[in-house]
Amino acid sequence: MLHTVNKSPFGSNSLETCLKMATSGSTVLLIEDGVYAALKDSSVAETIAQAMGTVTIAALAPDLAARGVADKVMDGIKLVDYSGFVDLVCETDKTTAWL
């Protein structure tokens, strides 16, 4: 399953709930304000690092660039562009949005 998160983890529990619900082998794609969860040294970096043990964490590069944080992304996060987003959707059986 592909999960998308579009809210900042600092103002919403969408990421937290998503990570609870994402079973092993699934992909979590950070989009829109959700990309702030990809920042290294942030208060959620530890949570993201832990999640990487069981799920793939990806982030939408244009959203990172738009927010001026493209150079602050922690290691291990898969960066995708819009066509990569489409590929992720097509590769999986279903997609769940965490709003």
Place this chain on the structure above:
Amino acid sequence: MSDEMMDEGGTIKKFAYINRKAPYGTIYALESLEVVLIGAAFEQDVSLFFLDDGVFQLTKGQKTDGIGMKNFSPTYRALEMYDVEKLYVSEEALAARGLTADDLLVDVEVVADSEIAGMLDEQDVVLSF
């Protein structure tokens, strides 16, 4: 909905609706309820999940006269007549908000988050609100 989401050749698919927002601050809860009611006409295998603030949608005793909005909470009691009978509520979300199943206006199944994760995996389509 796209053809792919609806049934092909009469097969029944598992549809999950995830509700995570409190009822009156945003339109998500009401929109979700309306989609569930309309979608019921397709006679699919529907489950509703209430996570996070979504559990507040089901609290007893809602009275909206003072805020000029329609109290749509009684409509959850009509879901049974639409053959929408699988209502699952996150045990952790309830506990975090100081609520129990007795505070809710419909019969629900209270389920641990870890179990809900598995139930979502089994769905054919997941719709989020």
Place this chain on the structure above:
Amino acid sequence: MAIELNGKTYETDEEGYLLNLNEWDRDVAEILAKDEGVDMTESHWEVIDFLREYYDEYQIAPAVRVLTKAIGKKLGKEKGNSKYLYELFPYGPAKQACKIAGLPKPTGCI
């Protein structure tokens, strides 16, 4: 739009549905029925009263499928089918009966 009757004004939307369901009474229901070409009989009122009660309890107008099932339960099997309800309200029990009952257009009704 509005309906004027006995010195009272009933506001309606562009499709003729009452805007305020609390303003509804039998007199305005007769007018709404006339506009729909429906001659109200006891059988019609039975369905209208049922719809008002249903709305009062659940805050929605039921889908036809749900309405027929519920009518069958409450008023008897011979009335709990769409043939009976369509005979009373030829343009659709949901659309026509809800309008006469002063309820909003049913959710999902096209």
